[in-house]
Amino acid sequence: MTNHSTKILLLLTLVSGMLISVSSNSWLGAWMGLEINMLSFIPLMVNNKNIYTTEASMKYFIVQALASLTLLFLIISKSVIEEFYWFTNNILMTTMMINTPLLLKCGAAPFHWWFPSIMEGLSLNNCLILMTMQKISPLMLISYSLSMNTFILFIILLSVMIGSIGGLNQISIRKILTYSSINHMGWMLAAMMIGESLWLIYFLIYSMLVMTIISIIKMYQISFINQTFLTMNEMPMQKILMFTSLLSLGGLPPFLGFLPKWLVIQLMINNKMSFIITIMVTMSLMTLYYYLRLAYASFMILYTEPKWNIQLNQNNKIIMYVMILASISMMGLLLCTLTINVF
DSSP states (O other): OOOHHHHHHHHHHHHHHHHHHHHOSSHHHHHHHHHHHHHHHHHHHOOTTOTHHHHHHHHHHHHHHHHHHHHHHHHHHHHHHTTSHHHHTOHHHHHHHHHHHHHHHHTOTTSOTTHHHHHHTSOHHHHHHHHTGGGHHHHHHHHHHOOSOHHHHHHHHHHHHHHHHTTTTOOBHHHHHHHHHHHHHHHHHHHHHHOSSHHHHHHHHHHHHHHHHHHHHHHTTOOBTHHHHHHSTTOHHHHHHHHHHHHHHTTOTTSTTHHHHHHHHHHHHHTTOHHHHHHHHHHHHHHHHHHHHHHHHHHHSOOOOOGGGOOOOOOHHHHHHHHHHHHHHHHHHHHHHHHHHHO
């Protein structure tokens, strides 16, 4: 798609579909907003320069249509289901049935099977939209009916574990970010379970960090691990910015990405959920491993490339934008701590 006016129109309808589903006071209106959002994103996925986008868009359409049909069926039959005595007294079953298609739309484990393959066939801009904007509507709808029960605890633990273990043997940056997104989905659901607005703070910080990383790897056209030390060997400042953002995304103190995890850990311990948060923290340490593997390969392997063989497409505005976001990531936790101490 080379027509920028068409992209702007589709982005406007994508945002409007998201706002319709979030602000709707009925499940049918929320479903309509989800459909507008999905049908606006699919044309944005198509790119004639990439042969994998057609397959990715078809997979995305099938998965999202399946989730939407399931949600619509449950919405229509909800009044019939509630007439049955054993469903009326089983809130867990009703919550589980409504949340399952929404979790499929988010890509939370064990409904994550479509997420890595679709991410691999998308451009980096579309990857950013899929990891951030496309999750707002389902997460908001989940937050309306979420309660602490066995089903959601199972989803949280499975998302954290699969997101950590699945990224260990990956060499593609897109798949590493995908499994990291699945891991963060577990943390966001945990934040949603113990606080109404905590998951919004987590989501905003996560979106800012992903935006920083996507901007850097798009600028240097990095797709695999080995390209980090082949491409960025002559740019130490950009290299440091990228890996501080990656470590912040992994939740390593003293970066800003640790702040929402810190809040979730504290509130879950106060709610006597020490065993679950211990598993979540342990799995998050495994996500730090594959971020550190990226940093180790780039900083420790000695490699020199002739300058005449390096083709860079640097944009000073993008570099300045990335430096601002990365500096917020590095200094954000310190500023938040100082603010808390002052007040």
